[in-house]
Amino acid sequence: QKEVEQNSGPLSVPEGAIASLNCTYSDRGSQSFFWYRQYSGKSPELIMSIYSNGDKEDGRFTAQLNKASQYVSLLIRDSQPSDSATYLCAATRGGYQKVTFGTGTKLQVIP
Amino acid sequence: NAGVTQTPKFQVLKTGQSMTLQCAQDMNHNSMYWYRQDPGMGLRLIYYSASEGTTDKGEVPNGYNVSRLNKREFSLRLESAAPSQTSVYFCASSEETVLGAEAFFGQGTRLTVV
Numbered sequence: 001q002k003e004v005e006q007n008s009g010p011l012s013v014p015e016g017a018i019a020s021l022n023c024t025y026s027d028r029g030s031q032s033f034f035w036y037r038q039y040s041g042k043s044p045e046l047i048m049s050i051y052s053n054g055d056k057e058d059g060r061f062t063a064q065l066n067k068a069s070q071y072v073s074l075l076i077r078d079s080q081p082s083d084s085a086t087y088l089c090a091a092t093r094g095g096y097q098k099v100t101f102g103t104g105t106k107l108q109v110i111p
Numbered sequence: 112n113a114g115v116t117q118t119p120k121f122q123v124l125k126t127g128q129s130m131t132l133q134c135a136q137d138m139n140h141n142s143m144y145w146y147r148q149d150p151g152m153g154l155r156l157i158y159y160s161a162s163e164g165t166t167d168k169g170e171v172p173n174g175y176n177v178s179r180l181n182k183r184e185f186s187l188r189l190e191s192a193a194p195s196q197t198s199v200y201f202c203a204s205s206e207e208t209v210l211g212a213e214a215f216f217g218q219g220t221r222l223t224v225v
Contacts, residue, residue, distance in 0.1 A: 032212070034213070034214075042218070043201055044154070046214065049213055088153070099156075101153045101154040103152065
């Protein structure tokens with residue numbers, strides 16, 4: 001079992017819809033969680049970090065964390081074609097040195 | 112600001128050749144990292160440096176060496192390249208705070224070993 005699991009996709013959503021990206025982790029000691037966006041051929045770019053149970057909103061993005069279920073999600077509202085990318089989930093017990101990345105979910109937003 | 116700068120962007124090596132990937136950051140971060148990214152494997156940590164003068168192995172250190180030259184620079188060396196080291200390499204840096212740590216990545220180096 002991978003420490004951080006994501007469905008590889010592709011997840012296809014129509015423009016303007018809500019995209020829901022999911023991630024599960026196996027280490028119950030994980031404390032910090034990150035969502036990165038990676039366009040094809042480019043480097044990962046941090047879009048959200050979350051450290052407490054509940055929701056964290058930033059513009060069109062909402063990260064959700066449920067430590068009891070070991071589940072992290074990213075919601076993208078009003079999806080745009082420019083959101084088409086691979087989204088990487090990452091988790092760490094503490095300290096970025098030990099962060100573990102999932103393999104990513106490819107999102108396609110259809111105009 | 113340049114952020115994290117890696118060189119080169121592309122490289123082709125023959126099996127057995129050596130090379131050094133360079134990385135520099137201008138954000139005054141203490142921590143720096145080298146990752147490799149392979150299809151279906153995600154990002155895997157090769158080495159990291161929590162501060163100037165210290166380095167530690169990550170998940171896949173075999174075949175690599177690193178040097179934290181100063182606070183800004185962190186290099187990755189392949190002493191004898193193998194086809195299994197064909198990958199995209201990313202350098203990253205971060206600063207840890209009480210809220211956690213967020214990393215910033217360089218643009219990547221696409222390495223092919225033939």
